[in-house]
Amino acid sequence: MADTILVVAEQREGKLNRVSFETIAAAQAIARDTGWAVEVALPGAGIGAQAQELAGKAATHVYALEGEALQAYTSDAYVAALKAFIQQKQPRLVLFPHTYQVRDFAPRLALALDRTLISDATGYKYEGGKLLFTRQMFQGKFAADVSFGGDAPWMATIQIGAFRGDQAAPGQTPVETVAAAGGDGAPRVTPHEVFQEAKQMVDLSQAETIVAVGRGIREQKNMPLVENLATALGGEIGASRPICDNGWLPLERQIGSSGQTVAPRLYIGLGVSGAIQHIVGMKGARTIVAINKDPEAPIFEIADVAVVGDLFQVVPALTEEIKKAKSS
């Protein structure tokens, strides 16, 4: 067993996923507390340039894990390559960014190694030689400190936005190319091209003001409340996932992990409870106002202003006040 933390970075079609740097920042923080060394592995094919980019962060090694089978992502090829690599390197801890790709293969990889994976960690604690990861539960209503029961290597995924990628310590790390091990046969899943649906018409990432609506709006016929407030503010309308699933707003207005990431000057959430999947898309807003009747709504944890009240009464009153303020 080596005293190392292995970060498994992510790229798709030759483009490094920026959350790889957040995971490196998490590993560096844990390394400061534990004294373990940070190593980075990047699986893919023809990824020398991306490995060089990772080498700009402080670590002891960057491994470019190269294999033809890793050209287009499949869980079978990724599990085979990383299983062999981890068995060879024997790191104490393996960290992944909590991306859709990682969600697809990392649980299976952990089980193939007869280990476990703590998923979607927002932080860690290192107490008396014991490493705990903190994760949200019950849609963010509670946090849990979770420990590993079995032997290392321990494995965890780090929530997007939990650590600052731009604060990862810089360095000049040597890059080593390693030939990835193949699987027993051809991958069972055949992937096709990644694509976007019709070009997105709405770019919420540039909006200065966003009024976001969540499940608390209850019915489609209540949507004009939201529109009126957005109009009064001169802002765009966004939504949490259930609103778009219901077809009350087009998918392109969805904010969160599967939708857009926004950073307006002002975000007002109406009846948005604050599930993690939405929060990761909007917590960079400068001022966050949340209006919710539930005083324990998780969104209040990241809000600058928490309005605890019935949105059906507060929003019309707010719309009138804003009109007054704008005209004066």
Place this chain on the structure above:
Amino acid sequence: MKILVCIKQVPQKDAPLRLNEQGTWIRDDVSWETNEPDAYALEEALRQKEKHGGEVTALTAGPARAAQVLREALAKGADRAIHLEDDRFAQLDAGNTARAMAAAIAGENFDLIVTGLQSDDFGAAQTGVLLAEILGIPHATIIIGIEKAENGLKLKRELEAGHYQYIEMPMPAVLTIQSGINKLRYATLIGIKQAKTKPMRKVAWAEIEGKLSPHMQKIEKLYVPGSQKQTKKIEGPAAQAAKELVEYLKNEARAL
């Protein structure tokens, strides 16, 4: 197609949750409902059966109260149900939940297993993927479209930030289903009546226990997370709250 849908019972979305005395789990005296992504998985299973024939089996693991999610599934059109019935099933980690389910369906040979992409309580997003590993069959996650192809399935996967991908895979397979893949149906009165006569197989803890592994992760402590910001709280009558908020936005946040 012989389809299995794995469903979890979770606390109702708006239910106020309280911690138990040890601070390790929630108190059980809340209202419960079907985990929303699992409801979409059930709907998708029923639609596939309606298109291609076959049968739909619904499975859950949890205490006696969890039978409610199976009764709902039967009322909506599932043909039979499997209930791993014991309080202890609700406390398993994702790996052992998958082992328990695999043991309960041994010999069934389902063509397709579907479940929600994650649960509203743990939110680990792992059980479906782990079930595939234990069964030794392929899987795909975050699926928002299923078509039966000549030699298996053609699937649409959701990726991040508005990207998608088509993939093909053979059956048997496990798929984790994204919310919004379809429109959920309601149970009909006739469906509710018929559900009472449909078979429900109970699986006891003793039948499964030997198939489980030691737990590899443990919740040491569950707690209400602290606020990450200095949050200004506004309460009281709507008109007053609106005035106070606009004052703040104008003068302190300078966001108007």
